[in-house]
Amino acid sequence: MQVTIYDIAKMANVSASTVSRVVNNKANVSPKTRARILKLLAEHNYVPNEAARGLVTQSSHMIGVLITDIRTTQHTQGVYYIERELSGHGYSCLIHNTGRDEENWVHYVQELSQRKIEALILMGSIYQSDTMREAIQLYLPNIPVVICNGYFNAPNAYGIVSDEQTGVTDCVALLHETGCRRPVFLMNQSTPSNEQKKQGFLAGLNRFYPEAEPIALEIGNSHEDIAAATRELMERYPDIDGIVYSEDDLAMIGLRVLADLGRRVPEDVQVIGINNSQFSRLSIPTLTSLDNMLYDVSMTAVRHIMALLSGQRVSKKMLICTEIVRRDSTLPTAP
Amino acid sequence: MQVTIYDIAKMANVSASTVSRVVNNKANVSPKTRARILKLLAEHNYVPNEAARGLVTQSSHMIGVLITDIRTTQHTQGVYYIERELSGHGYSCLIHNTGRDEENWVHYVQELSQRKIEALILMGSIYQSDTMREAIQLYLPNIPVVICNGYFNAPNAYGIVSDEQTGVTDCVALLHETGCRRPVFLMNQSTPSNEQKKQGFLAGLNRFYPEAEPIALEIGNSHEDIAAATRELMERYPDIDGIVYSEDDLAMIGLRVLADLGRRVPEDVQVIGINNSQFSRLSIPTLTSLDNMLYDVSMTAVRHIMALLSGQRVSKKMLICTEIVRRDSTLPTAP
DNA sequence: CTGAAAGCGCTTACAG
DNA sequence: CTGAAAGCGCTTACAG
Numbered sequence: 001m002q003v004t005i006y007d008i009a010k011m012a013n014v015s016a017s018t019v020s021r022v023v024n025n026k027a028n029v030s031p032k033t034r035a036r037i038l039k040l041l042a043e044h045n046y047v048p049n050e051a052a053r054g055l056v057t058q059s060s061h062m063i064g065v066l067i068t069d070i071r072t073t074q075h076t077q078g079v080y081y082i083e084r085e086l087s088g089h090g091y092s093c094l095i096h097n098t099g100r101d102e103e104n105w106v107h108y109v110q111e112l113s114q115r116k117i118e119a120l121i122l123m124g125s126i127y128q129s130d131t132m133r134e135a136i137q138l139y140l141p142n143i144p145v146v147i148c149n150g151y152f153n154a155p156n157a158y159g160i161v162s163d164e165q166t167g168v169t170d171c172v173a174l175l176h177e178t179g180c181r182r183p184v185f186l187m188n189q190s191t192p193s194n195e196q197k198k199q200g201f202l203a204g205l206n207r208f209y210p211e212a213e214p215i216a217l218e219i220g221n222s223h224e225d226i227a228a229a230t231r232e233l234m235e236r237y238p239d240i241d242g243i244v245y246s247e248d249d250l251a252m253i254g255l256r257v258l259a260d261l262g263r264r265v266p267e268d269v270q271v272i273g274i275n276n277s278q279f280s281r282l283s284i285p286t287l288t289s290l291d292n293m294l295y296d297v298s299m300t301a302v303r304h305i306m307a308l309l310s311g312q313r314v315s316k317k318m319l320i321c322t323e324i325v326r327r328d329s330t331l332p333t334a335p
Numbered sequence: 336m337q338v339t340i341y342d343i344a345k346m347a348n349v350s351a352s353t354v355s356r357v358v359n360n361k362a363n364v365s366p367k368t369r370a371r372i373l374k375l376l377a378e379h380n381y382v383p384n385e386a387a388r389g390l391v392t393q394s395s396h397m398i399g400v401l402i403t404d405i406r407t408t409q410h411t412q413g414v415y416y417i418e419r420e421l422s423g424h425g426y427s428c429l430i431h432n433t434g435r436d437e438e439n440w441v442h443y444v445q446e447l448s449q450r451k452i453e454a455l456i457l458m459g460s461i462y463q464s465d466t467m468r469e470a471i472q473l474y475l476p477n478i479p480v481v482i483c484n485g486y487f488n489a490p491n492a493y494g495i496v497s498d499e500q501t502g503v504t505d506c507v508a509l510l511h512e513t514g515c516r517r518p519v520f521l522m523n524q525s526t527p528s529n530e531q532k533k534q535g536f537l538a539g540l541n542r543f544y545p546e547a548e549p550i551a552l553e554i555g556n557s558h559e560d561i562a563a564a565t566r567e568l569m570e571r572y573p574d575i576d577g578i579v580y581s582e583d584d585l586a587m588i589g590l591r592v593l594a595d596l597g598r599r600v601p602e603d604v605q606v607i608g609i610n611n612s613q614f615s616r617l618s619i620p621t622l623t624s625l626d627n628m629l630y631d632v633s634m635t636a637v638r639h640i641m642a643l644l645s646g647q648r649v650s651k652k653m654l655i656c657t658e659i660v661r662r663d664s665t666l667p668t669a670p
Numbered sequence: 671c672t673g674a675a676a677g678c679g680c681t682t683a684c685a686g
Numbered sequence: 687c688t689g690a691a692a693g694c695g696c697t698t699a700c701a702g
Contacts, residue, residue: 052679
């Protein structure tokens with residue numbers, strides 16, 4: 001069906017070895033035969049079979065990417081940059097949405113192992129789990145595994161982590177500076193990343209609001225859950241005047257609810273999100289957000305992989321600093 | 336390095352053929368030897384090499400997905416559903432962000448051809464182009480190619496198209512019903528899909544506003560371009576009281592600009608977006624949007640592929656009806 | 671029920 | 687500069 005190296009060899013009256021040499025642009029082929037073969041190759045639209053090639057060279061030029069849900073705003077971007085970058089280096093990405101259910105993860109790791117991927121990228125702190133670590137040790141013990149925003153201890157694992165904990169403490173400091181009396185923290189699901197943010201919030205409270213009753217809640221993932229939780233919270237504690245949400249997406253929903261409740265942002269309630277997503281510029285009012293540098297995390301992941309694949313060493317764990325981007329959902333600092 | 340079928344065969348004192356039979360769960364193996372081999376397989380964490388397997392079975396179980404930019408809100412979702420569904424059927428996705436520049440597309444098609452993908456999904460009307468059609472005919476003439484929201488005529492090409500043209504005409508009808516005097520249409524880039532929307536808008540104008548000066552503009556892709564275009568338009572034609580944006584994302588920016596200009600939505604200006612994205616529920620006010628059924632388009636694409644791969648026939652081109660979801664950015668219909 | 675053999679499409683020493 | 691041969695890890699008739 002497909003034209004092979006042997007077909008071309010026959011037409012050119014040479015051996016397959018010679019054709020292989022010109023396909024791979026190697027030396028030791030006379031200019032005339034090279035030209036003749038090149039012409040044939042082009043005429044017949046020859047395309048080498050990567051599977052066959054990989055079988056002998058023991059390389060697939062494929063890299064696995066695991067993500068719970070590519071629709072998650074902060075991860076879509078990461079996947080985009082990773083794919084573009086890797087593609088530029090001649091690699092293809094095998095991307096799987098694994099869901100949050102750990103049971104299913106092993107299946108995907110095994111599947112990627114069958115395909116002989118050369119490296120694995122895990123997108124999200126959620127993969128910082130024993131299930132995943134064990135699956136890796138079982139099925140992919142010999143290739144580099146890079147975790148974006150997470151880390152676990154395995155000989156072939158590397159972590160690049162955004163320092164969200166310190167970042168959220170900084171958010172509390174900002175609220176304090178701008179006159180907020182009673183800040184709270186609302187997060188969707190419990191992931192290692194969200195727990196870090198929560199710790200950062202509690203540390204901030206401890207430092208700037210030593211006598212405050214700490215309120216840090218897990219409020220679910222659906223639009224309805226988040227809206228309801230915000231509404232109930234504001235009704236129960238009407239004096240709340242600062243909310244840090246674990247993600248911009250939640251904060252967007254929060255802004256809507258506050259508008260519906262007639263609470264002005266930032267005059268009555270200040271709001272801070274996390275991710276510095278594109279939507280933080282679009283909300284009304286625009287959203288102050290903690291930039292957790294996910295772009296840098298992704299890019300570093302790619303750089304690590306390229307380095308490891310070429311035999312270099314890279315640090316096992318790396319921490320990237322965050323930065324608050326101030327917009328209209330928080331008050332200016334008192335002079 | 337990796338344990339092969341031959342290693343297992345040696346340990347079990349059988350031939351590779353027999354091991355292959357139990358790996359593939361085929362008949363003609365005595366229960367005792369099967370059990371013995373199964374045990375060995377498990378103990379050694381045997382994982383078959385898909386490349387080797389594919390080489391002989393002439394199948395890769397991989398499907399290519401081409402998209403200009405996975406971050407585009409309406410496409411992220413499509414990719415998500417496609418990957419999940421295909422994965423459930425035992426296929427892996429090779430996803431590439433090709434960018435909008437046609438020159439680079441051929442490269443990706445060739446790359447996918449090397450990997451011997453069994454089908455190709457093109458996400459977005461932009462691929463409805465001669466460049467792509469020719470690349471397909473050259474490098475992938477024998478596998479099913481399904482275009483989401485586009486179509487071109489090739490023996491192996493199938494299109495699933497959202498009837499956005501009629502949908503936008505319906506949007507104009509809605510504006511007419513709700514008392515809008517002067518509607519305009521703003522789109523970002525010129526893609527076949529956007530041109531269809533524009534045609535739908537012009538048809539609507541022609542029908543409901545026969546004497547209106549038709550204003551349908553291409554206003555660029557960046558946040559700044561879109562904001563500036565909306566601002567200038569409102570200053571130049573202050574009597575505009577209805578805007579249809581080619582995507583919800585643009586409409587979100589539009590809402591911000593209108594708020595900044597002190598124009599009330601929907602009282603002063605009605606706004607309609609397209610895609611019915613998650614953000615249409617989050618904006619202030621919530622956004623009336625044309626649901627172009629991209630979920631159905633994606634799902635149909637997968638179903639088509641599965642059908643074609645199992646030898647069934649499917650229609651070459653399919654049209655899916657759209658639906659307006661009314662929210663707070665348009666006025667209620669006068670009784 | 672089992673194994674020897676050929677072959678999928680390629681690359682890579684090795685010999686000439 | 688060129689080709690014959692072996693081998694990558696698997697499956698699949700075929701013979702027994």
